Amino acid sequence: MTAPLNHFTPITVEVALGERAYDIIIGRDVLPSLGARIQALRPGVRTAIITDRTVASHWLAATEASLAEAGIPTSHFIVEDGEGSKSYAGLEKVSEALVAARIERNDLVIALGGGVVGDLAGFAAAILRRGVDFVQVPTSLLAQVDSSVGGKTGINSPHGKNLIGAFHQPLLVVADTAVLDTLSPRQFRSGYAEVAKYGVLGDEAFFAWLEANHAEIVRGGAAREHAIATSCRAKAGVVARDERGDRVRAVLNLGHTFGHALEAATGFSDRLFHGEGVAVGMVLAAQLSAQLGMIADSDAARVQRHLVEFGLPTRLQDIAGFTQEGLADADALMALMAQDKKVKRGKLTFILLEAIGQAVIANDVEPAVVRNFLQAKLSA
Known part of the structure; x- marks a missing residue:
């Protein structure tokens, strides 16, 4: 597998959902085309941009200029950076700002930011006037390959990650790869965990690439x-077959059952970015798969080695403040995993591996096995 030589022509990936199908536009310097693309889809529309302070300092002016050039009226509302905005209080502020801006059902909300902004703005759009369309303009690697695609929106609960939300597909996704140049190295590495995930769960050739x-x-x-683009195609293909995660879409959560529990244990703080939690969780899932005899130990080691080479945490002990807030307590982590959205009738669902590039849904893993596995990893 090789990358295309020409990166001047934007790549379009379609999310095939019938009447709710939409395109993901991927390319360097595609942000200036946002206004023209929206105008072509919704002539005469008004918009409201939701963004955070850091993204606003880099990209709000360019986004507003693109909309103005297309003759699209807009307003904006800026939230604080970080997972703290993905809360009931944050949702109230954004929702009230959209009402104050007189965004109507035939208007558009624009989510300009990373996963937090996309989830928060998308959920606000889903419930505003019982449903307003929105456009995703993801500005982090993680958002471009994962959270901006597929229609999952929501906020966090004190009990766990993304427990309050709705499925609400965007009208369009515009992923400008140039905006990633402003990310910190840690933010970029965090997003890369989701890129690697697509190779590990369903495409060994991509993982090797x-x-x-x-x-x-x-x-x-x-x-x-x-x-x-490869990551987006992978996710779009799964979403098209199973939009709401009743069947195959669950495989996209490789690493997330462990990862979300670790995020909750660290208080959804900068101690552990989402992608870092996924990286640790993905390695734990691979190691649990090996312990259960599903894959070779060498396959689990290969996954871990690649993530380490990219500078990602892969062990529980790599997490800042490891001994604090339940991270060194297997029972506390099990309790947090019990709040996961994939729990059905009290039974945990894990995404495990039969090979690199072949993930499976496992809802029959005994909790005692998982608890003992975690205890062993905590003691390693």
């Missing part, structure tokens, strides 16, 4: 766009 080309993805250009 990532092993050989991950440095080029950091540098940008064709390799970055190829990785993002």
Whole structure:
């Protein structure tokens, strides 16, 4: 598998959902085309941009200029950075701002930001006037390959990650790969965990390509766009077959059952970014799969080795403040996992591996096995 040589032509990935189908536009410097694309889809529309302070300092003016050039009236509302905005209080502020801006049912909300902004703005759009369309303009690698695609929106509860939300598909996703140049190295690495996930769960050839080309993805250009487009195609294909996660979509949660519990244990703080939690969770899932005899130990080690090479945490002990807030307590982590959205009738669902590139849904893993596995990893 090789990356395309020309990265000047935007790549379009379709999310095939019938009447609710939409395109993901991927390319360097595609943000200036946002206004024209919206105008073509919704002539005469008004918009409201939801963003955070950091993204606003870099990209709000360019976004507003694109809309103005297309003759689209807009307003904006800025939330604080971080997971703290993905809360009941944050949802209230955004919802009231949209009402004050007189956004009507035939208008558009624009989510300009990373996963927090996309989830929060998308959920506010889903409930505003019983449903207003929105456009995703993801500005982090994680958002471009994962959270902006598929229609999952929501906020966090003190009990767990993304427990309050709705399925609400965007009208359009515009992923400008140039905006990723402003990310901190840690933010970029965090997003890369979701890129690697697509290879681990369903495409061994892509994972092998990532092993050989991950440095080029950091540098940008064709390799970055190829990785993002391949990830989006993978997710779009799964979403098209199972929009609401009743069947195959659950495999996209590889690493997330463990990862979400770790995020909750660290208080949804900067101690552990989402992608970092997924990285640790993905390695734990691979190691649990090996313990259960589903894959070889060498396969689990291969997954861990690649994530370590990219600079991601892969062990529980790698998490800042490891001994604090339940991280060193297997029973506390099990209690947090019991709040996961994939729990059915009290039974945990894990995404495990039969091979690199072949994830399976496992809802018959005994809790005692998982608890003992975690205890062993905590003691390692």
